[in-house]
Each structure stands twice: as structure tokens, then as C-alpha cells.
Amino acid sequence: MRIALLGGTGDIGQGLALRFARDTDHEVLIGSRDPEKARDAVDTYEENLESRGADADVKGFANEMAADRADVVVLSVPPYYAGDTVEAVADNLDSDTILVTPAVGMQGDEDGLHYHPPGTGSVTQLVAERAPGEVPVVGAFHNLAADALSDLDNELDLDTLLVADDDDAKETVRNLANEIEGLRALDVGPLANAAEVESVTPLVINIAKYNDDLHDVGVKFN
């Protein structure tokens, strides 16, 4: 499969790119609004992967072209760009492309971060609303600390939570997530259950803020 990471030069995009490239046989496409920036990021990722003896099958493109070539498109962009990015690549998506959204709306104050969803109830549902009707949308990878993913020396022992209305698309993303070493995908039902998944993201950041011995906090359910 081909996995496109739109906004793949950002922190969560980098983490997912490195893990997918190292742990799976899939082709990883880095998308950016600026294709030059995407190719620069690819150079850095390849250097990192090759220094570890990992096969680096990563390419850089403009977001539209990355989306056009991919089977799975991950919207690894900040939440306030998520809707616009979907619309920018809408012509490059179809019913065979799975759109994956890890973005979460948050607002900070002196106490910490707070969950701040859009009027649709969650960013995941906003993405589903803005995507062409035939494109299946899966919420995934919301609660992973970017730094924990990007540091390939760090052995993961984490869960990621999936929401989707399309069961086949969810199954594909579940298998994909499970291919990342140390990551376990759990089903949390339809898109309507996305808000409680997303709100774990400000929570884990607050836990890192208030507990000196915890950094890049992730979550495991048992």
C-alpha cells in the first residue's frame, strides 16, 4: 500500500513516517503544501532510517499529488488546517482512498490544555463532513506523543484508538496501525464516539506537565 502523510513535515507526520517506513513494507509519501519542503524532510528521514540499517522507501510531493497516489491518506496537519486540507485534496480522493485523521482541537491556559472541539463535535467528524461523501474516514493516531514516535530508539508500548463508520476502512487502518511495533489498535466504534478519543490528547499532555517522571505520555488500556 501507499500511505500519504499530508503535512508530513510536521512532528506527528515525522513520527508516523519513520515508524511506517521502518516497521512496514508500505511505501510512504510525504506531502506538504510546498513540495520542496516535503523533499527536504524525506532527506532527513532517509538519513535517520539508513543510519539504522532500515530500508527507506519514502518520497516527497505536494499534498495533492501525495493524496492522488495513495491508498491511505493521513491528515497529519494542525487541527485548524484539517478542513481546508481535505478540501484542497478533495479531487484527489475517491471511494478507494481511506482518509485518516489524527488531529485534535485544544486550547491552553495556565492550568494546562483543554479539549476544544469544533461545532461538529470533534475534528474527526469535521473531517468526515468536509470530505467527499464517498471517501471513508477513520479517526486514528490521536493520542500518540510525536516525540515518542520520532525517537526510533524508543520502544513503544501504546494503544491507538480507532473510530469510523466504514468497517472495512477501519479494519485496514487497524491492520496498518498494528504493523507498527509496540502499537496496538483498539476499536472505539463509529465516528460519533470520536470526542472522548480526542480529549485524551490534552489529558496526556497535562499528565506530562504535572508529573516530573513522565514525558511524551501515551496510554494503554487493560
Add this chain to the structure above:
Amino acid sequence: MRIALLGGTGDIGQGLALRFARDTDHEVLIGSRDPEKARDAVDTYEENLESRGADADVKGFANEMAADRADVVVLSVPPYYAGDTVEAVADNLDSDTILVTPAVGMQGDEDGLHYHPPGTGSVTQLVAERAPGEVPVVGAFHNLAADALSDLDNELDLDTLLVADDDDAKETVRNLANEIEGLRALDVGPLANAAEVESVTPLVINIAKYNDDLHDVGVKFN
């Protein structure tokens, strides 16, 4: 210390009573609106504890009397009773009594449970608002599955998350929670951070609903 579990005949009250009685040296007071019901519950808990060779220091009272005698008062009542229960025992609380609230507002539909906080932002903050001004309030024990607690054969490996504006009260509850075997208390800052803590409760119930191999789901941060 004396720990009162108001509504201690309910499922989360039972779980906390059994764990505090078995794992700590503190005295456990079961409170109920009906003191007869509290004493009946105590009989059941004592039978369970004694069958395991555990010292059972548990007594049953009306909520008001349990609160009056306790150093730590846990509001283990359903969320829609939390405010009224605080007011019912308000005269029995003072600045030396720590009020602990584990209640979470949820609403269910066919998809699952959804976080449904009151207008104050969280049940934890609602309790703080309804409590007498001098009484320190700590949010804790929100995300523990009652059945997992109540089954003393079940070895816990769980976190519980604490929010409070009063650092001394938080520290007391932190130590208390850490005395329960297999439970680790983590600090999540002030009461203003309660909503993200509470919303983990519908999430873990949804995870149990959609993953056949997971029951009585709890959470661990790493």
C-alpha cells in the same frame, strides 16, 4: 484515617470499600441514605474480606454520620445525586475533611456512552461549587471499573488521576490511592483540568463495548 464512602452500597463504593479495607490500615465507613442498607452492605463486605483472611474494619452509617466521623469523604454516588449529597452532608464537613469526587456525567445512545458534563464544566467542579467554601475538594477514582475493583482476585495495574486546587488535600488522597495495591495516582493539576479526566470514563466503557477481549477496562499512562 477514617474514610467515608457515601453511597458506599453502590458498585464503585463497594469496590473502593473492599480495596481500602484489604490494602490499608484505615477505618472504612459505609454511608447510605438508609443506615440499615449501609449495615447490610457492611455485612456482605466483611464476609468477603474475612473469607480472604483480611482484617475487616468497616462500619455502616447514614451518610451524614459517616461524613461527620471521617477525615476523607468519598462521594461514591451517581452524578445526578452528587450535588444534593454534598448539600445533605454540608454541616458535617469542615476544613479538616477532604471531599473526594469520582462521579462522571454521561449519556448513552446506540453508538456508546458520551461525556456529558454539567454547566460547571465537570461534575468535579460542580461538587467543588456546592461544597462549603473551606472544604478542600479532590477529583479522583473517576476511571476505575467498579467490577475490576470489587473482584479482589483481580490484580490491578491501573492509574487513577487526581485534580485539586488544594495541594495538601491532593497529596493526602494521592498517598491514600497509592496504598491500594496495583493503583498509581497521577497528578493532573487543578480542578479546571477535570473534564478531560472525567471523559476517560465513557471512553473506557466504549472500548469494552467494541473489543471482545477487553472487559472492565482501565487505563495506564506511560
